[in-house]
Amino acid sequence: MAKINPYFSDIKQNYLFAEIAKRVNTFAAEHPEKSIIKMGIGDVTLPLPAATVEALKKGAEDLSRKETFKGYPDYEGYDFVRNAISDYYKEFGAEVSADEIFISDGAKSDCGNIGDIFAQDNTVLVTDPVYPVYVDTNLMSGRKIIYADSNEANGFAAMPDDNIKADIIYLCSPNNPTGSAYNKEQLKAWVDYATENDAVIIYDSAYEAFITEDLPRSIYCIEGAKKCAIEICSLSKTAGFTGTRCGYTVVPKELEREGVSLYKLWYRRQATKFNGVSWPVQCAAAAVFTKEGRRQVEENLNYYRENAKIIADTMDELGIFYTGGKNSPYVWFKCPNKMSSWEFFDYMLENIGVVGTPGEGFGKNGEGFFRLTAFSSRENTVEAMRRLKELLKK
Amino acid sequence: MAKINPYFSDIKQNYLFAEIAKRVNTFAAEHPEKSIIKMGIGDVTLPLPAATVEALKKGAEDLSRKETFKGYPDYEGYDFVRNAISDYYKEFGAEVSADEIFISDGAKSDCGNIGDIFAQDNTVLVTDPVYPVYVDTNLMSGRKIIYADSNEANGFAAMPDDNIKADIIYLCSPNNPTGSAYNKEQLKAWVDYATENDAVIIYDSAYEAFITEDLPRSIYCIEGAKKCAIEICSLSKTAGFTGTRCGYTVVPKELEREGVSLYKLWYRRQATKFNGVSWPVQCAAAAVFTKEGRRQVEENLNYYRENAKIIADTMDELGIFYTGGKNSPYVWFKCPNKMSSWEFFDYMLENIGVVGTPGEGFGKNGEGFFRLTAFSSRENTVEAMRRLKELLKK
Secondary structure, eight states, rough: OOOOOOOGSOOOOOOEEEEEEHHHHHHHHTTTSOOEEOOOOOOOOOOOOOHHHHHHHHHHHHHSSSTOOOOSOOOOHHHHHHHHHHHHHHHHHHHOOOOEEEEEEEEHHHHHHGGBOSSSSSEEEEEESSSSSHHHHHHHTTEEEEEEOOOGTTTTTTOOOOOOSSSSEEEEETTTOOOOOOOOHHHHHHHHHHHTTOEEEEEEEEGGGOOOOSOOOSSSSSGGGGGTEEEEEEEEHHHSSTTTOOEEEEEEETEETTEEEEEHHHHHHHHHHOOOOHHHHHHHHHTTTSHHHHHHHHHHHHHHHHHHHHHHHHHHHHHEEEESSSSSEEEEEOOGGGGGGHHHHHHHHHHOOEEEGGGGGGOGGGTTTEEEEEEEOOOHHHHHHHHHHHHOOO | OOOOOOOGGGGGGHHHHHHHHHHHHHHHHOTTTSSSOOOOOOOOSSSHHHHHHHHHHHHHHHTTTTTOOOSSSSTOOOOOHHHHHHHHHHTTTTTOOOOGGGEEEEHHHHHHGGGBBBBBBOEEEESSOOHHHHHHHHHHOOOEEEEEEOOOGTTTOOOOOOTOOSSSEEEEETTTTTOOOOOHHHHHHHHHHHHHHHHHEEEEEEGGGGGGGSOOSSGGGSSGGGEEEEEESSHHHHHGGTOOEEEEEEEEEEEEEEEEEEEEEEHHHHHHOOOOEEEEEEEEHHHSSHHHHHHHHHHHHHHHHHHHHHHHHHHHHTOOEESSSSSSEEEEOOGGGGGGHHHHHHHHHHHHHHEEGGGGGOOOGGGTTTEEOOOOOOOHHHHHHHHHHHHOOO
């Protein structure tokens, strides 16, 4: 008799976005005259940079001719893409060689699949509030999960505690959902902790491209990280690839546990359960890192950054505590008047028709906090903040 | 301390294709004057059907404009692709509703990942010779594997044995590597076995498009299969998508084990560890199933089918036992003169410069057998068979 994975029942159904949709739909039906502005979404909205569209089309064209046709790609990605990413890392002071980079269909897949190379018997540490994928994928594998608190006191940047023993640590910086970004000293503390405990850090740098201040854009900016960290990144937020699907994971050649190369384990995992990324998509990925691609990517990033600043400035004006707003497309703020996350959700929706994400959906430390994203249009962002100021200044 | 997955060490390094490459390279270096024809490759060589290239380009174009831009896709694929596949199933008598279909980046990913929904404690049955992915992905998860013999006596179509208890069964028909395809009665015997034992069949139908005779093109052509089988298919061989990357998996709504819907488990798995398929690729996938797409796809398939026939006819002429050659791009034959697989590999390479795949690389029942594929050019296929006849008729 086929037995199902018993650990799936440990995963909580996450009704967060379903619940949001339900409340918004109910409100919209009852108030068809109200204009609703959605700022809860973590998905990009600007079109792809022109250079990447051209590359996609050229890649498609290649597939139409026998001489340029591409069959099965390399499991780890084409060298021209890996070289481009290696060069990109150099710009912010991280030494990552092309052959440590694995191209994939996105950071979420890699975040989910990386657990395959580890034993079930590992204690996983995540920071709370947390991107649910880190938790759910490890629950599915029957691993024990412990939480490090991110909260107002530490600026939503949880730090390691030497009294707590973790084997695998998920860090996300700039953070989803809190927008906070570790500085060099903070990240070094995590690398030191991992080194001392022979732990492995899974570092999610999906939002690194939003960093404008002097903060590490890769964990490999920290000495010692190549012996204790895997980094997972994505072009989804960098270049608007949420619907194009391309990410990359770095497993340093010198990263070993129990005498075994994690690079070799991940290579084996990918060779066995993955067959590489679509040729046109890899062409588009490489185009992100060309001079023209980079210029266009920065243009889009600046648009979202300006939206984030408009939200952050509003919080400043209203005297509300927040993290993010710079180095991140997210603004994570304390609900005014001691409202709970869901109370504030309803309050905003009902009074000004603005939709965001209740922080409670990301973990216990999210209660009483709220997330707005910079991915709306400029017009909607400005209008939503105008309404919010009017509401809260009453 | 992070502990690695202990089961990775149970996987044998598969040196098959590396060893082939090594021997071919050595021979080529020593005999630069000899023309070498490669017929070992399981990858397509004809360009993509024009309709799919156009769809890829149109999909790329969509991403360039705000009004048509696509962000995160649905985890299970866009409805227009799922509907097209559901209609395709109807053509060969299988009732598969669109909402039982999950679009993915390829059959190999799904074959590898499907294990996530099952407990470690399951006995997995594979037929031998076997596509190594079924074995390696289950070894990685620490599952016990048993083998059903495919051999000359049963036409390389292993059948169930009621005395052997298996929980999860991998079937591939038309088979890789043997080219044999189950008929309705044979497949029914497997469905009946799975039903009686509450087992689940993972049915790999990646080569179904090669079927021209009256054979089931889906396990759902068999009564009862929807209560015991998951089907994994791909556009790689159907439409030359090996470098474009798109496949699909069917998990019937009525398939339950231990009172739990496997559809819900797989949905949860995909929602947690996967983020959907690239927009332009999904556009191309849908184009495969348009009238024009189907016509172009058939044209390519017929080219490969004719190559397979040329190989099969050669075997007939030489009086060599083989399977496949029809309903399959593979011809699997008995090495002449009682040669071992590798002896025959060297014999062909050294005497006529033709490269194939030694059957021994696919399992113990592959020893003494050899695989040739229909994916070369017509010219090379004809020339290779001319050389083979000359060699063996001496």
